[in-house]
Amino acid sequence: MPKRIAWSIACVALLLWFTGLGFAQASAESAVRGNLAGSVVDPSSALVQGAKVTLSGPMGQRSAQTDQEGRFLFQVLVPGFYSVKVEKQGFKSTDVKGVEVVTGRTSSISVKMEVGTSATTVEVTGGAITVDTESTAQASNLTDTFYQSVPMGRGVTGLFYAAPGVASGGGTGTANPSISGATGLENNYIADGVSITDGAFGGIGVYSRVYGSLSSGINLSFVKEVQVKTGGFEAQYGKSTGGIVQIVTKTGSNAFHGSVGGYFAPQQFEAQRLQVDDFGLGGSQQKFNLQGKTLHQSNYDADAQLGGYVPGLKDHLFFFGSFNPQWNRDYNQFALYRNPSDLGTAGLAGPTQTHLGNYSVPVRVYSYAGKLTFRVNDHHQFEGSAFGDPTYGDVNANGNLGPQTASKTTFDKLQYGTRNVAARYNGTLTPTWLFNASWAWGHNNLNDTPAFPDTYVVVDRIQRNPCGPPVFSPECTATTNALRGQYVRQGLGYFENTTGDNYGLNFDTQKVFNFLGQHTLGLGYRYDRSHYDGTKFRTGPTIPIDAATAINGIGLDPNDPLQAPLYNALITNGTNASFQMRDGGPTACGDNVNYAELYVPGMTECPDGGIPVYLRQDRGEFGLLNFKTTSLYHTVFAQDAWSPSKYVTISAGVRWEQQHVEGVNARYTFNDNWSPRVGISVDPWGNRKTKIQRGV
DSSP, X not given: OHHHHHHHHHHHHHHHHHHTOOOOOOGGGGTTSEEXXXXXXXXTOOBOOSOEEEEEETTEEEEEXXXXXSEEEEEEEOSEEEEEEEEOTTBOEEEEEEEEEOTTXXXXXXXXXXXXXXXXXXXXXXXXXXXXXXXXXXEEEEEHHHHTTSOOOSBGGGGGGGSTTEEOOGGGOTTSOEETTOOTTSOEEEETTEEXXXXXXXXXXXXXXXXXXXXXXXXXXXXXXXXXXXXXXXXXXXXXXXXXXEEEEOOOOSSOEEEEEEEEEOGGGSOOOOOGGXXXXXXXXXXXXXXXXXXXXXXXXXXXEEEEEOTTOTTTEEEEXXXXXXXXXXXXXXXXXXXXXXXXXXXXXOOOOOOOOEEEEEEEEEEEEEEEEEEOSSSEEEEEEEEEOOEEXXXXXXXXXXXXXXXXXXXXXXXXXXXXXEEXXXXXXXXXXXXXXXXXXXXXXXXXXXXXXXXXXEEEOTTOTTTOSSOOOHHHHOTTOOOOOSEEEEOOOEEOOEEEXXXXXXXXXXXXXXXXXEEEEEEEEEEEEEEEEEEOEESSOOBOOOHHIIIIISOOOTTSTTTHHHHHHHHHHOBOOEEEEEEOOGGXXXXXXXXXXXXXXXXXXXXXXXXXXXXXXXXXXXSOSEEEEEEEEEEEEEEEEEEEETTEEEEEEEEEEEEEEEOSSXXXXXEEEEEEEEEEEEXXXXXXXXXXXXXX
16 A cells, blocks of 8 residues: 555656646645735736836735736735835836735736836725636635624634535534535634644534534634635645635734733623523423523633734744633523432432532633744745644533533533644745645644542433423423433443544645646645544443453454454453433332332332332443544645636646545555546636636
8 A cells, every 4th residue: 555655656756857846735724825916007908018016015025027918926925915016117106005815815906007207106095806716616715804893703613604605513513514515524624724623523623422512712813814615626625525614823024013902791791591491382380390501601801912023033034922811601500300300219318309500611711822934035934833722621510411410420520622733834936836835733632520430320211201301292391290301310421531633744836837828737745644542431430341251242252363452451441331220110019139119209100109120231331441543644636727818717636535544443545536626717807806617
């Protein structure tokens, strides 16, 4: 298999050698910068060749000259606002102010010069045309200019929904939306070139099989722009069957800038949230047992940020830093069980669990971001960035099922978050040849600490009939029905501690040349190495397993090389367990060996008014309690955007992928995956204000 990879890389390297191209940053990570293109014409709309174009922006000035077709192009620009000055002998100088460059797009302007002396300056105020007619992708760029002008939550994930084609993901959580009809776990999330997609499930930041989306603490305080791609991806984009979300953090500039602020949304600012029991039941008191629910939420955060240049290195070395602590809290109400769990067994008092009252779940997030940019000259630039969102909770009833408990033995403490680092180089080797390279590391972790680690989880199914899980049937909603349905009687049960690491190395290049029109040829290679490791624990002591049970009862062969690790782990660790408490039925009355007699108000099966119950183990980890997984991912892409005229752009490319995945007991290689990409974009009037596109 390594030989096949080596041949693929060698072929691409030879292609680059003979075409005079090089490598650079690949895939979606390349879109942390933008481009600015333009054309210069005289009063008769004839093209002006050889005009000097000076671009002024956050990191100083750059200059270029218009080509034979009166066009100019500035590449690898930091997102933000720029001014453009055009000079040509025999014409008045023209200044264009307020030109906005956005992530992953080529903004365009058209400059019309007036005849006169260069000492006279004509000022034009107006933004660039941000319709990128050379791209066939469907994308929305949501800049800080936009989100500062509209009501928006503080978390970056709320901004995703401002893009067309984005809707709620339902069970995947609000932080993981459905994009173009896919589920919320089919998107690819990238921040400053770092994949912040959970390696196990595909959610943003940290995602848990127990608690679902724990989101990412990235805050709008240090976000410059978010680009949401919903379809029509070019060949450099992959690892997504939904959308691609790219987040770009802020950057320093030649002007010192900073702010200190505070934001608050106290619980008193929102009405009490209505939940399922509050609808269609004739009032909250009609149903005898009420589910737990979230009544309110509160959010507070402080923000401090500073950016600028390092003294003595103006125009060359820039910095930006931000710290954003957040204090979030859910105000919940535990389930209102009117019926006691039981009145105990014969001679023993029961816990009579009913209602734990109201409680709050606090979460503290300490988000941070930092970026250092070194601009060697107009042609070479290095940048490093780091950001994270360590998050801490207290011992509490966590998750969506937390409010349904009536026992504090189900409580636990969560700590989770991400740490991300990226380094990149951007080089403009010639006015038409772009070279980039980048390295990135993304880390996420989840630590779950049970409050009662020695307590087995027991799911009580005794009161399940006739209601079962809470449903809206007359038997369940009647105030005369005291049965509380199925519920967790005690114990947290399954919990896991996980860590994920994603390492990425990217190379990509882009060359612009003319042959029967203008071509923008891109080639690239990307390598990812991902690890996702964790534990599979349950609360309560482990149950020893002897050799006879492992061999005869479970069917493990200690002499089989594949089964031996499981056999040894089972003998060494035993098994953890979760249990169900079940009703033995009237025929079990009087059997004091296999059953215990429990007294539950509203239920009777035995002559003395009790019911026979027993415990049944329904889950257990019969094997390794730790897991380690690895993924090795290679991709090579080639793409050409050909514009035979200013009215049409045809994009054609191909993407090759190979992925090797390896778990505890199995490994597999998905080899030679080819993906063609074809698209066409039509600019009906050739003015870059409108486009009709189609991509497959």
